[in-house]
Amino acid sequence: MNIEKIKDSDKLTLKIEGRIDTKTAPEFDETVKSSLDGISSLIIDLKETAYISSAGLRVLLIAQKQMNKQGEMKIINVSEDIMEIFEVTGFSDILTIA
Amino acid sequence: MKELFIEALTDNLDSVLAFVDEQLEATECSMKIQMQIDLAVEEIFVNIANYAYDPETGPATVRVDVAPDGTVVTITFVDNGVPYDPLAKADPDITLPAEQREIGGLGIFLVKKNMDDVSYEYVNGSNILTLKKGLRSEKK
Numbered sequence: 294m295n296i297e298k299i300k301d302s303d304k305l306t307l308k309i310e311g312r313i314d315t316k317t318a319p320e321f322d323e324t325v326k327s328s329l330d331g332i333s334s335l336i337i338d339l340k341e342t343a344y345i346s347s348a349g350l351r352v353l354l355i356a357q358k359q360m361n362k363q364g365e366m367k368i369i370n371v372s373e374d375i376m377e378i379f380e381v382t383g384f385s386d387i388l389t390i391a
Numbered sequence: 392m393k394e395l396f397i398e399a400l401t402d403n404l405d406s407v408l409a410f411v412d413e414q415l416e417a418t419e420c421s422m423k424i425q426m427q428i429d430l431a432v433e434e435i436f437v438n439i440a441n442y443a444y445d446p447e448t449g450p451a452t453v454r455v456d457v458a459p460d461g462t463v464v465t466i467t468f469v470d471n472g473v474p475y476d477p478l479a480k481a482d483p484d485i486t487l488p489a490e491q492r493e494i495g496g497l498g499i500f501l502v503k504k505n506m507d508d509v510s511y512e513y514v515n516g517s518n519i520l521t522l523k524k525g526l527r528s529e530k531k
Contacts, residue, residue, distance in 0.1 A: 315401055315437045344426055346433045347498040357489045374423050378430075381504045382497050383485025 296324050303364075304334040310341035313349030322352045329356075333364030340370035345378060357388060367391050392456040399440045399451040399470060407436050407453055411466065414455040418464065420526040427505040428464065431522055434498035435468050435477075443472025443518065457526075466522045475518060476511045478503075 294317035297308040305328055313321055329335065335356065339345075353368070360366035368390045371379065379385040395410045397403050411432050415425050432453075439451050454467040477499045483492075485500075503509055508523040 314404070314433055316404055344429065346430050347501055348437075350497055351494055354489065354492055354494060361489060374426055378501065381485075382483075382501065383487075386486070387489040387492065 294320065296321065298324070298328060300328075303332055304336070305329070305332045306336040306338060308338040308341065312344040313342060313352070314344065314346045315348045318346075318348035318352050321349065322355065325352060325356045325359075329359055329363070332360075335360050335364070335366040337366065337368045338370050339368060339372070339375060342372070342375065345375055350378070350382060350384060353384065353388065365389065392454060394455075395453045397451055397453065398448055399436070399443055399472075400448055401437055401440045403440070404433060404436060408432060410453065411455055414457060415464065415526075418457055418461045418526050420464075424524065424526055428466070428522075428524055431502040431506050431524075432466065434502050435520055435522070438477060438498065439468060439470045439472065439518075442475060443470040445472075462525060462527050464524050464526055466524075468518075468520045468522075470518050471516055472518060474513045476513070477520065478509060478511050 294309065294311035294313060297310070299306040307324065309321065311317070357366055366389060368388050371390055376385070379388065379390065393414055395407065397406060408429055411428065412425065415428065436451070443449060449470065449472055452469040456465040480499060482500050483496045502522070506522045506524050510521045512519050
């Protein structure tokens with residue numbers, strides 16, 4: 294997994310490339326936690342994300358809870374297969390998927 | 392039928408997935424079905440790695456059995472750790488808003504949703520968890 298961070302004043306985009314699984318999720322978690330100070334708009338781009346397991350969902354939930362307090366969060370470029378995972382877990386109702 | 396004997400460590404997840412994917416390759420199942428199987432295998436193996444022998448580690452066996460006609464795969468996980476039936480846990484409430492959602496608890500739920508059948512038994516000191524998945528049609 295590789296994470297590209299693009300910051301434009303209070304707007305942050307995280308592009309996640311590869312697999313968000315048990316082994317890579319801690320790095321994703323760390324990036325989210327250390328990057329949200331002063332951010333009011335967080336965009337998570339999953340265009341290059343091939344796979345997400347519950348460990349990755351956990352990080353998205355943490356990010357969503359944090360952004361609910363300080364602004365908004367959007368998830369973009371969700372593939373059909375990952376969308377299905379969001380739907381079965383009810384994450385499609387919690388997350389803003391554009 | 393192929394078996395992998397491996398120490399139940401999160402660090403070994405990639406080896407377990409590579410072993411399972413290698414068996415699936417011959418079946419020419421869709422990428423989607425392979426992803427669903429990888430997801431289930433990850434959730435189960437990581438559960439064993441985190442809890443079965445906590446705070447120590449111990450062995451796990453992963454058995455992959457593709458039906459002769461290539462339409463169904465059965466994947467069995469065996470460990471000798473503390474008796475634990477992951478299926479006994481209630482499903483998370485997936486209708487709650489973000490604030491009330493528990494962090495975690497989705498792993499086994501995803502396994503149940505993505506596999507056609509999941510069963511658990513405790514026999515002679517072993518936890519045996521079995522996953523079944525059709526390789527030709529997609530589960531609705």
